[in-house]
Every structure is written in structure tokens, then in C-alpha cells.
Amino acid sequence: PYQYGECGKSFRKKSLLICHQITHTREGAYQCGECGKSFRLKSLLICHQSTHTREWPYECGECGKNFRKKSLLSV
Template sequence: CIECGQRCSDHSSLVMHQSLHTKERPCICVECGDSFRWSSALNVHLRIHRVKRP
């Protein structure tokens, strides 16, 4: 990484790491507008909208 010197094993890992420096949050919840860096974090978040409330 040119920002911090972190070494990554492959290009995709480097791209994921570099997104930490850009503060980019491309994964947006359509229910509430919250945004996340990773689609996996968005998927975990989406569970709160799927829970049936009494």
C-alpha cells in the first residue's frame, strides 16, 4: 500500500485494504440509508430490518 506500507498477498487484498484509506462506503442500506465498506457488513446490518417486532 502506498499510503501505509502494508503488504498484501494479492491485488484484490490490496484493493480492499486501500479502501480503508479512502473512507469509501459504497454499500448502502435501502431501508435506512446507512452505508458500509463491505457487502458482508451490509448483509449483517440488513438482519435488523428483517427481525419481526412484537
Template sequence: KCLECGKSFSQSSCLICHQIIHTGEWPYRCREGVKSFSDHSNLLSHQHLHSRKWPYQHGDCHKNFSQSSHLICHQNIHTGKWPLECPDCGKSF
């Protein structure tokens, strides 16, 4: 449990990552840029920008992505699942 805000976590590693929010600490720094990150996985995702490694490619339009989740979101555009339209106001998001 976080002593600062009271939020509980099932794993101690999640608590440690969470506590960075309160300390303002960003220990994972990009060597090629000026950005820093609170957790290692976000740094790794960012580093794809510098490495130009975009291993996930859409088969139809050949657009490349650094993360599989970004490709999945992109595929929803082609299938018509995105953008979603609100039935009440008509806005799409």
C-alpha cells in the same frame, strides 16, 4: 499441486497465490499505510478505508460499506437472521 504442502488447485493462478503462504511474501503494499497483502483483491478492499468510497448503503439505517458482502452480513442483523443461536448451549454468533 503445491510442492511444499501437497495441496492441489484447479487453476495455476490459485496455486501461485497459495504459494505466498509458504514464502511469507506480501507483494501488494498500500501506498498510504504500512500494510501489505498477499493478493491484489485484498489490497483493493483495504484501499476503500483511505478513499472513503463506501458504495454500498443500507436503505433503513444508512450505514455504508466498502463491500457488498459486508452489507449483506449487516442486513442479516436487521432481519433477525443474525446473530445465530446455538440450540445446545444458547451462545450467539
């Protein structure tokens, strides 16, 4: 696991840790209209926005669980 020292959150992938670190920097051109968090990449903003809308369009045919990103849907 990868842990971020500033807040103590742990992530199973280094890429998820890096995405999380960006949320702490508050530097970014893309800002969430719902909560004000800023992101350097538009794709990170879009991913974040789904936490507010709960729009998780990718459904697993095996268990019925939904995911925000197609890459997270795997068997």
C-alpha cells in the same frame, strides 16, 4: 469469536481473522501506497485501501449505513 494471539484483535468470522493475519506477515506482492502495508492478494489490498479513502459505495436502504463490500451489506 476468533482472536489473533499476536495482537489480541478479535473477529466474528474466521475469514476476517485470516485476512488480518496476512497483514502481520508483511509478505505480499501488493503494497498500499498510503501506509506501506503489504498484502498477498490484490483483493485484500483494495479492501484495505478503502480504510484510507473512506470510499464505502454500498449503502443500506433501511438504515443508510455504508459498507466497503457488497457482501457486508445484508438485512
